[in-house]
Amino acid sequence: MTLHRAIAKTAAETTLAEQFASLANPDSDRVAAFAAFADKGLPSRRDEAWHYTDLRSAMASAAPLAPPPDADRISAAREMLAARKRVGDLRLAIVDGRYVPQLSDPAPAGLLVGTLAKFAPSGRASAIVALNDAFASNGLSLIVDAGVDLKERIEIVHCAHAEAPQSAYSRLSITLLAGAKARIVECFVAAGPAYQRNAVTRASLNASAMCSLVTIVEDDASLHVETQIADLGADAEFNAFALVAGCALARRELIVRHEEAGAKIALAGLALIDGRRHADATLEVVHAAPEGQSREFFRTIVADEGTGVFQGKVVVRPGAQKSDGAMKSQAILLSPQAAMNNKPELEILADDVVCGHGATVGALDPEQVFYLQTRGLPRSEAEAMLLEAFAGEAIARVDEPEFAQILLSMTRAWLAGRAGAAPA
Amino acid sequence: MLEIKNLSVEVKGKPILDGLNLAVKTGEVAAIMGPNGSGKSTLSYVVAGKPDYEVTGGEVLLDGEDLLALEPDARAARGVFLAFQYPIEIPGVATMTFLKAALNAHRRALRQPDLTTPDFMRAARGAAQNLKIDPEMLKRPLNVGFSGGEKKRMEILQMALLAPRLCVLDETDSGLDIDALRIVADGVNALRDPKRSFLVITHYQRLLEYVRPDVVHVMAKGRIVKSGGPELALELERNGYRDYTSEAA
Numbered sequence: 265m266t267l268h269r270a271i272a273k274t275a276a277e278t279t280l281a282e283q284f285a286s287l288a289n290p291d292s293d294r295v296a297a298f299a300a301f302a303d304k305g306l307p308s309r310r311d312e313a314w315h316y317t318d319l320r321s322a323m324a325s326a327a328p329l330a331p332p333p334d335a336d337r338i339s340a341a342r343e344m345l346a347a348r349k350r351v352g353d354l355r356l357a358i359v360d361g362r363y364v365p366q367l368s369d370p371a372p373a374g375l376l377v378g379t380l381a382k383f384a385p386s387g388r389a390s391a392i393v394a395l396n397d398a399f400a401s402n403g404l405s406l407i408v409d410a411g412v413d414l415k416e417r418i419e420i421v422h423c424a425h426a427e428a429p430q431s432a433y434s435r436l437s438i439t440l441l442a443g444a445k446a447r448i449v450e451c452f453v454a455a456g457p458a459y460q461r462n463a464v465t466r467a468s469l470n471a472s473a474m475c476s477l478v479t480i481v482e483d484d485a486s487l488h489v490e491t492q493i494a495d496l497g498a499d500a501e502f503n504a505f506a507l508v509a510g511c512a513l514a515r516r517e518l519i520v521r522h523e524e525a526g527a528k529i530a531l532a533g534l535a536l537i538d539g540r541r542h543a544d545a546t547l548e549v550v551h552a553a554p555e556g557q558s559r560e561f562f563r564t565i566v567a568d569e570g571t572g573v574f575q576g577k578v579v580v581r582p583g584a585q586k587s588d589g590a591m592k593s594q595a596i597l598l599s600p601q602a603a604m605n606n607k608p609e610l611e612i613l614a615d616d617v618v619c620g621h622g623a624t625v626g627a628l629d630p631e632q633v634f635y636l637q638t639r640g641l642p643r644s645e646a647e648a649m650l651l652e653a654f655a656g657e658a659i660a661r662v663d664e665p666e667f668a669q670i671l672l673s674m675t676r677a678w679l680a681g682r683a684g685a686a687p688a
Numbered sequence: 689m690l691e692i693k694n695l696s697v698e699v700k701g702k703p704i705l706d707g708l709n710l711a712v713k714t715g716e717v718a719a720i721m722g723p724n725g726s727g728k729s730t731l732s733y734v735v736a737g738k739p740d741y742e743v744t745g746g747e748v749l750l751d752g753e754d755l756l757a758l759e760p761d762a763r764a765a766r767g768v769f770l771a772f773q774y775p776i777e778i779p780g781v782a783t784m785t786f787l788k789a790a791l792n793a794h795r796r797a798l799r800q801p802d803l804t805t806p807d808f809m810r811a812a813r814g815a816a817q818n819l820k821i822d823p824e825m826l827k828r829p830l831n832v833g834f835s836g837g838e839k840k841r842m843e844i845l846q847m848a849l850l851a852p853r854l855c856v857l858d859e860t861d862s863g864l865d866i867d868a869l870r871i872v873a874d875g876v877n878a879l880r881d882p883k884r885s886f887l888v889i890t891h892y893q894r895l896l897e898y899v900r901p902d903v904v905h906v907m908a909k910g911r912i913v914k915s916g917g918p919e920l921a922l923e924l925e926r927n928g929y930r931d932y933t934s935e936a937a
Binding site for chain 1: 739759763764768780829
């Protein structure tokens with residue numbers, strides 16, 4: 265007998281195993297996926313990629329699996345969506361992890377929207393992706409036809425449950441055929457503090473395709489674990505941005521690869537962390553082909569007793585000559601209890617490349633605050649102006665003006681809420 | 689207007705101002721001259737309310753009100769303005785956005801309604817034109833990448849827009865070429881008013897050729913050691929500060 269793991273299962277792992285055993289007739293891919301998960305277990309600080317986010321100890325329990333939405337749930341979601349301001353032109357709805365066509369707009373020509381019945385095994389899967397492979401169903405698939413520059417901006421709304429303890433597994437597949445262009449905003453909303461989420465996005469960009477993807481995590485889920493995996497063909501462009509301003513524990517992992525020459529990757533993010541929240545952005549950018557460009561620009565504001573994590577790894581494979589990479593993570597801490605873990609990394613295995621990284625953590629500059637105060641701005645207003653500027657430089661990386669505007673107003677709301685909450 | 693009585697200030701435990709006395713009358717342009725390290729900039733910062741300057745004795749009164757008890761923004765609301773020797777860069781904040789926020793903060797302090805955007809734009813453009821500031825510069829982040837002269841002109845522009853009662857100019861002439869100096873001096877002179885006072889801090893007499901002071905105070909070792917008319921500036925230009933540094937010692 266071989267002991268794969270020396271450590272006993274946690275309560276959450278035991279529950280997950282029971283939940284999987286309760287599934288009716290899982291197919292062989294799901295069985296294999298769950299076995300892969302069970303073999304690794306929940307990631308802990310012993311896993312390098314999870315060093316600062318120990319999911320194993322943070323996840324005290326696994327919430328019950330969210331059932332497929334029934335008529336009542338769908339009508340509740342319809343009401344919620346109707347009350348919500350639309351972003352973009354085409355809305356697609358996911359309820360408790362499952363794509364719901366009857367709550368979604370019809371697709372225009374050039375875009376194929378469908379339900380993902382089955383998932384291609386993820387290959388480079390982490391335990392978290394394996395768990396998603398095992399449990400997710402009714403995922404959303406988007407395919408943009410070759411050469412189509414989709415004018416309709418797509419809004420994907422993930423509707424969660426505000427009260428019920430539930431776990432939702434969602435799967436989004438974005439395929440852009442050669443030369444296709446799409447602009448997408450994905451919003452995770454309405455989760456209450458008993459909600460757990462495991463979301464996986466797989467983006468496949470064929471030659472000269474362009475995808476702009478904005479992710480907004482703004483609700484109160486206890487757990488938001490998200491994985492974005494993007495593969496870029498020749499001269500493709502992937503421009504992803506995320507705003508994280510919620511959840512007790514939010515972990516976003518991005519794995520992006522230049523598969524062919526001349527692709528461009530721009531990853532940016534803004535995390536606004538207050539209370540005792542924990543937000544983790546972990547990136548792996550792989551230059552596997554020559555002449556690729558990558559830009560990573562992440563900003564974090566940590567207040568109260570919050571914790572921010574940035575781990576960025578840029579890998580330049582042998583032969584990926586003329587790769588051009590620049591990575592930056594900057595954080596502002598607003599209280600003595602606030603913490604930030606910054607870990608930028610370069611792994612360069614080619615000799616003709618330009619790559620650099622930088623990471624800073626600091627407080628607001630008192631000289632700047634004083635300067636603004638001498639011009640009549642009260643301290644709280646001066647601080648909010650500086651923080652908005654700091655956040656705004658990350659949001660400026662979003663090229664879709666409507667999306668950027670929404671991100672900016674959410675940032676302002678967050679800053680205003682903080683100013684309102686601060687003691688006089 | 690401004691009355692400073694027996695003011696002593698320490699920075700990180702080191703005494704900088706040592707029982708300084710100074711009075712500036714309403715409508716007066718007072719120059720403060722002194723050698724490096726005499727405490728001129730400290731005086732300007734203490735009047736504006738910079739943190740980390742520990743007042744160990746004395747008082748600073750604006751029309752009889754204790755300024756030292758007020759936050760810097762409350763001092764600004766009462767009409768104190770400091771033109772910085774080294775204006776601070778504020779990345780990510782467009783100059784226009786900043787100017788509007790500052791102007792409206794003042795108006796709110798005076799219980800006046802916010803300016804409409806067209807009214808504000810008119811005021812800002814007009815002030816920029818007077819100081820030969822390219823309106824395009826107002827779209828750039830405040831002071832970021834501005835030349836020394838541009839930064840100083842931007843300080844005067846803020847002063848013109850905020851219309852303070854007490855203007856403290858901290859070495860506004862430093863780093864300016866002769867043309868920029870003239871523009872800045874013209875900007876200051878345009879603001880001279882019987883109801884407005886100026887405290888012009890400078891190391892050299894040069895600025896005072898353009899901004900004629902009513903009185904000149906000489907500062908050394910944290911005190912005012914001599915006061916006189918404009919002729920005192922010329923005397924300093926001829927003889928340097930040697931007499932005063934030894935006198936104060």
